[in-house]
Ligand code: FES
C-alpha cells in the first residue's frame with residue numbers, strides 16, 4: 001500500500017514562547033521560508049499574518065500596535081488591520097471620501113493573508129497555510145505535545161528546567177533535527193561559565209548523556225499513523241552511573257523530539273525539543289524539561305528561585321559546542337561537488353549508536369520527500385559562509401528575543417557603569433585624603449584605593465559575564 005506523502009505545510013509548528021512576546025510589539029519570524037508576523041489583537045488573541053502589507057508590500061512587523069484600537073498599523077502609509085486580516089482603516093482613501101474608504105476596505109485585495117494560530121503549553125503554534133481550507137484542516141489536527149507531562153498533576157512536577165530556551169541557528173533543519181536526536185555525539189562539553197556553579201544538576205539528564213562512553217540504540221521502529229512518529233530506545237552508560245540508563249526517544253516530525261527517562265514508581269524525567277524549519281539555512285530550537293520525582297525540599301526551593309537566564313546560559317554553551325562543527329557539516333551536506341546528492345553514500349553509519357540517525361534519514365528522505373525546501377520545488381542554494389562571530393552569535397540568535405537574558409545583560413551593563421563610577425569616586429576620595437595631609441600608608445588613603453581596585457576587578461568580571469549573553473568563542477581543544 002502506498003504511504004501518504006508527508007505534507008510539510010499541514011502541521012502545527014510552535015514559533016514563539018508566549019512569555020517572550022511583547023503584546024505591544026509585532027514579532028517578525030519565518031516558517032518554511034515564509035515571512036510572518038505574530039502579534040496580539042485587541043481581544044488578546046495571538047495572530048499570525050503574512051509579513052507583507054497588501055498596499056505596497058512593506059513588512060508589517062515594522063509597524064506598531066495602534067494604542068487606540070489595538071489594530072496592527074503598517075508604518076509606511078498607516079493602513080490598519082484587525083485580527084481577521086481585514087483592513088479597518090485606509091487613511092488616504094478616507095481622505096478621498098468616506099465611500100472610497102468603505103469600498104477599499106470591502107475589497108479582498110486590502111486583506112492580509114492570515115494563518116491559524118493556537119496557544120498550548122505556553123507556546124504560540126502556527127499552521128503554515130492560509131485561506132479558509134487551512135482553518136478547517138488545522139482544527140482537525142493537534143500539536144505534538146508531551147502527553148505524559150500533560151497528564152501529570154502540576155504538584156507532582158518537582159522541577160522545570162531549561163525553561164523554554166529558544167535559539168535560532170544558522171544551520172539547515174535536517175542537520176539540527178538529526179543532531180538533537182543523536183545523543184552519541186562526542187562533545188567536549190566542559191562548562192566554563194560561572195553559571196555552571198549553579199544548579200548544574202538541573203540539566204543533568206541532558207548533560208550526563210554527553211559524557212557517556214557507551215550507547216546502544218535498539219528497537220528502532222517507525223510508527224505508522226498520525227504524526228509519522230518514529231521511536232527508539234537509547235541505553236547509555238556514563239562511567240559514574242550504574243546500571244546503564246535507558247531512555248525512550250521519540251521523534252515526531254516535523255518538529256518534536258522527546259527524551260523520556262522512566263524512574264521507579266511511575267516517576268520520570270522528560271526532556272523535549274522542538275526543531276522548527278524557519279528557512280532553508282535557518283532553524284529554531286525550543287527546549288524544555290520537567291522532573292517528576294521526589295526531590296529534597298531545599299533543592300526545590302533553590303531551583304524555583306533561580307532566574308531563567310541561568311538555564312539559558314548553560315544551554316547556550318552546550319549548543320555553542322555543537323555549532324562549532326554543525327554549520328560546516330550542514331554546508332557540506334548541501335554541497336553539490338560529491339556531497340549532498342545521496343545521504344546514504346555521503347554518510348558512513350556503521351555503529352548501533354548511529355541507529356537514530358539512520359531512522360531519521362530514512363524518514364526524511366522517504367516520507368519527508370527530502371525536506372520542506374525540496375518539497376516546495378524551490379532551488380537549493382549554497383549555505384552562507386559565516387564568520388566565527390556570526391556562527392556563535394548568542395545575542396542575535398537568543399538574547400535579543402529573550403526578556404530574561406536581555407534584562408540580565410542590561411543589568412550587567414548598568415552594574416558595570418556603576419562600578420566604574422564608584423571606582424572613580426573612590427580614587428577622588430583617596431586624592432582628597434592625601435590633599436588633606438593623610439599619609440599614603442594610612443587607612444584613610446589606602447581604603448578608598450583598595451575599594452576602587454575591587455570595583456574595577458568586579459567590573460571586569462561583569463564584562464566577562466556580559467560576553468556570555470553576546471558572544472563567547474568555543475574551542476573544543478581547550479576543553480577536557
Ligand atoms: S505599504 Fe503598508 S500602508 Fe502602504
Ligand SMILES: [Fe+2]
Pocket residue numbers: 308309312398399402403404405406
Ligand atoms: Fe534567555
